[in-house]
Amino acid sequence: xxxxxxxxxxxxxxxxxxxxxxxxxxxxxxxxxxxxxxxxxxxxxxxxxxxxxxxxxxxxxxxxxxxxxxxxxxxxxxxxxxxxxxxxxxxxxxxxxxxxxxxxxxxxxxxxxxxxxxxxxxxxxxxxxxxxxxxxxxxxxxxxxxxxxxxxxxxxxxxxxxxxxxxxxxxxxxxxxxxxxxxxxxxxxxxxxxxxxxxxxxxxxxxxxxxxxxxxxxxxxxxxxxxxxxxxxxxxxxxxxxxxxxxxxxxxxxxxxxxxxxxxxxxxxxxxxxxxxxxxxxxxxxxxxxxxxxxxxxxxxxxxxxxxxxxx
Numbered sequence: 001x002x003x004x005x006x007x008x009x010x011x012x013x014x015x016x017x018x019x020x021x022x023x024x025x026x027x028x029x030x031x032x033x034x035x036x037x038x039x040x041x042x043x044x045x046x047x048x049x050x051x052x053x054x055x056x057x058x059x060x061x062x063x064x065x066x067x068x069x070x071x072x073x074x075x076x077x078x079x080x081x082x083x084x085x086x087x088x089x090x091x092x093x094x095x096x097x098x099x100x101x102x103x104x105x106x107x108x109x110x111x112x113x114x115x116x117x118x119x120x121x122x123x124x125x126x127x128x129x130x131x132x133x134x135x136x137x138x139x140x141x142x143x144x145x146x147x148x149x150x151x152x153x154x155x156x157x158x159x160x161x162x163x164x165x166x167x168x169x170x171x172x173x174x175x176x177x178x179x180x181x182x183x184x185x186x187x188x189x190x191x192x193x194x195x196x197x198x199x200x201x202x203x204x205x206x207x208x209x210x211x212x213x214x215x216x217x218x219x220x221x222x223x224x225x226x227x228x229x230x231x232x233x234x235x236x237x238x239x240x241x242x243x244x245x246x247x248x249x250x251x252x253x254x255x256x257x258x259x260x261x262x263x264x265x266x267x268x269x270x271x272x273x274x275x276x277x278x279x280x281x282x283x284x285x286x287x288x289x290x291x292x293x294x295x296x297x298x299x300x301x302x303x304x305x306x307x308x309x310x311x312x
Contacts (some may be wrong), residue, residue, distance in 0.1 A: 002311065006086055006191045008035070009099040010106050010284050011198030012276035013269060014208035016294030018051065020198065021099035025059035027301050028095040028308075033085050034063040035100030035109075040078070041239040043069040043228050046221045048242055049212070060094075069228060069239035072128075074164075075108050076118050079187045082109055086188060103279045110193050112184030116176060119167040127167045131236050136162055147175035159236050194308060197286040200293045205277060208293060209269040213244065217262060222248055243268050287311075 007024060011017040021032045034040065038048040042065035051061050062085045067073055082098065082105075089096040098106065131139050136159040143166050144151035150165045168176040200208075225248040233240055240246075244265045251261035288307060290300065 004190050007097045008195045010280050013273040014212045015198040020294045021097050030095035030097040031060045031089040033098045035098045035105045037102040038242050040067050040073050046219050046224050047244040083187050112186035114180045115185050116179040119171040123171045149177040195286045196288045197280045198290045199281045205273050210266050213266045
């Protein structure tokens with residue numbers, strides 16, 4: 001196989017991408033590198049569907065559960081960490097296998113990203129406090145005053161992106177929309193990517209999403225949320241927005257029944273998977289597309305190995 005090869009696997013929630021990554025890691029002496037923005041947090045292993053102890057014993061897994069829930073994870077930091085893990089895998093003669101449902105992580109690593117500088121901790125704390133005081137819609141209005149172009153593109157309810165855009169303007173006095181006009185920078189230009197995307201039918205994804213959330217409840221997701229709530233963290237933190245946390249929190253606060261919370265969790269999982277499925281289907285160029293849920297298919301593994309040898 002060619003030097004500096006990286007396998008990248010993208011797909012929606014409940015598409016079987018983690019199973020594919022594990023099968024490939026075992027077949028190719030690989031290291032599995034997390035490319036999911038929720039699986040970087042250690043406080044919600046059940047709700048974020050982090051790898052089990054059994055799976056971790058079968059192949060090395062890195063960049064999982066590396067942050068506490070009070071951390072603002074972001075794509076810039078992830079890129080640096082992913083670069084380090086890929087280079088380490090190459091040095092150890094192992095195959096780096098990226099896998100995750102966060103399309104922006106994979107896209108930025110493969111295609112590069114705008115050279116937007118990381119904002120200071122002081123600015124992050126200032127905007128986080130402002131967001132808590134006035135709410136996302138009011139912050140969106142403030143953003144519109146200094147960066148109307150970005151504000152027009154962003155939903156007034158998208159707290160993560162609105163906060164990020166306002167942080168960039170405060171720190172650099174340059175609108176994030178202008179930063180996006182700069183030429184993309186690749187953090188790992190020598191890498192040769194073999195990209196796989198899993199895009200099952202909407203019906204198949206829906207069914208798997210419902211099964212997935214029910215299994216999480218059985219495994220102890222409610223207790224996980226109880227422990228997280230006890231930390232009294234800011235609800236606008238990325239980790240606090242993981243699917244299941246707002247819904248189960250509402251049940252614990254007596255606002256809705258457990259049945260309602262579970263149904264809302266299932267619905268939100270389905271809606272999120274639908275958005276992911278659409279993004280991967282339309283935005284990620286792939287060497288191989290798998291159009292059904294992946295489950296330990298030895299013929300697919302054999303085909304991927306053949307394709308990798310042909311590309312070398």
